[in-house]
Amino acid sequence: MAELPGDLSAALDEALSGADPAALSRSVQKLIHRYRDGFDPAERMVLASAADVAAYAAYRMPATYAAVVAALERSAELLPGFSPRTHVDVGAGTGAAVWAAAEVWPSIAETTVLEQAPEAISFGxxxxxxxDSPAVRDARWRRTVIAGPVRRPAADLVTMAYVLGELPPQVRADAVRSLAAGSGLVVLVEPGTPAGYERIAAARDLLIELGLSVVAPCPHDRACPVPRGQDWCHFAERLNRTALHRRIKVGTLGFEDEKFCYVAAARGARARAAGRVVRRPVRRKGLVSLRLCTEADGMADATVSKRQGEAYRAARKTEWGAPWPPLPRGGS
Ligand SMILES: C[S@@+](CC[C@H](N)C(=O)[O-])C[C@H]1O[C@@H](n2cnc3c(N)ncnc32)[C@H](O)[C@@H]1O
Incomplete structure (x- = not known):
């Protein structure tokens, strides 16, 4: 179960302590409808008012933080020597990916945050x-409206989370191209929906065309083997809901599953995972069934039985989103 770090949780509690739960709840419902019914990028900003931003921070930021941490951790396990010093986050909202990157790579010392909405910048x-992290505390926040290539400093790590879908379609390719230039690792995250997957798949094709290779989740740079229109590659993170979250968002469960799609790509050859678990593993007595994306066979199903000893013990522990077979200890 993903948890917010203590400092972020305390900062959110403090920033939201004065908010009226009923007003927050109304703003959350408005945001939910805008995202669910399809967001028209030609409209004005989604996070236009202080109330919209507080609602976003309360009901979405913990989930986007958890998804970004998961995508970055999956990238980090394949890049054991990667220790970024500079980070640029594009379309930062209230800063979920800024906190996530600092959590995964404490080596980050300089962070630049680009965002169009003044209220989100001030809340973030x-x-x-x-x-606690000086890189987060001292981050430089800049108001930027993406309308083509993103103007940004070069950076070891560039992230853009839950933003592509808000950009006009004709701007997306230019934006992705500009993230690939002058960066070490590029990580894009989108909602775990068929539409989010299509945007990630298009960005992945573009990054490969530009000479980058996929670090995660794909164990190859070939065409994505997911049958288009029938399935979509996505992952999920389970996270605890806070008491405030339960009050403002309809739904009584103490947790939620944040579904997300992502791609992480970098220049240069490197070792890769042979495959990746792309569905929740199914565990039965003496058997574990895994749906895998593999370098050799595209999408493949594997059944690991108790007779396979060590492989079975590993399969019992593996998770949706993990490399398979597990990476040697200490990384790829
Ligand atoms: C769904 S929020 C994601 C925020 C954050 N990255 C996260 O994962 O929680 C999308 C963010 O992208 C920003 N955004 C959308 N279109 C933009 C544009 N053209 N230029 C700059 N920022 C933009 C929005 O203002 C909003 O803060």
Whole structure:
């Protein structure tokens, strides 16, 4: 179960302590409808008012944080020597990916945050001021409206989470191209829906065309073997809901599963995972069934039985999203 780090959780509690739960709940419902019914990028900003931003921070930020941490951790396990010093986050909202990157790579010392919505910048800055990490606390927040290539400093790590879908379709390719230039690792995250997957798949094709190779989740740079229109590659992170979250969002469960799609790509050859678990493993007595994306056979099903000893013990422990077979200890 994913948890928010203590400093982020305390910063959110403090920033939201004065908010009226009923008003927050109304703003959350408005945001849910805008995202669910399809967001028209030609519309004005989604996070236009302070109320919209507070609602976003309360009901979405913990989930986007958990998804970004998962995508970055899956990338980090394949890049054991990668120790980024500089990070640029594009379309940062209230800063979920800024906190996530600092959590996964404490080596980050300089962070630049690009975002169009002034209210999101001011809320994100206020949260960041409470961070233990100096890279988060001292991040430079810049108001930027992406309308083509993103103007940004070169960086070892560039992230863009839950943004592609808000960009006009004709701007997306230019934006992705500009993220690939002058960066070490590029990580894009989108909602785990068929539409989110299509955007990630298109960005993946573009990054490969530009000479980058996929670090995660794909164990290859070939065409994505997921049968288009019938399935989509996505992952999920389970996270605890806070008491405030349960009050403002309809739904009584103490947890939620955040579904997300992602691609991480970098220049240069490197070792890869042979395959990746792309569905929740099914465990039965003496058997574990895994749906895998593999370098050799595309999508493949594997059944690991108790007779396989060590492989079976590993399969009992493996998770949706993990490399398979497990990477040697210490990385790829
Ligand atoms: C769904 S939020 C994601 C925020 C954050 N990255 C996260 O994962 O929680 C999308 C963000 O992208 C920003 N955004 C959308 N279109 C943009 C544009 N053209 N230029 C700059 N930022 C943009 C929005 O203002 C919003 O903060």
């Amino acid at each position: 800055r206020r949260l960041a001021g409470r961070a």
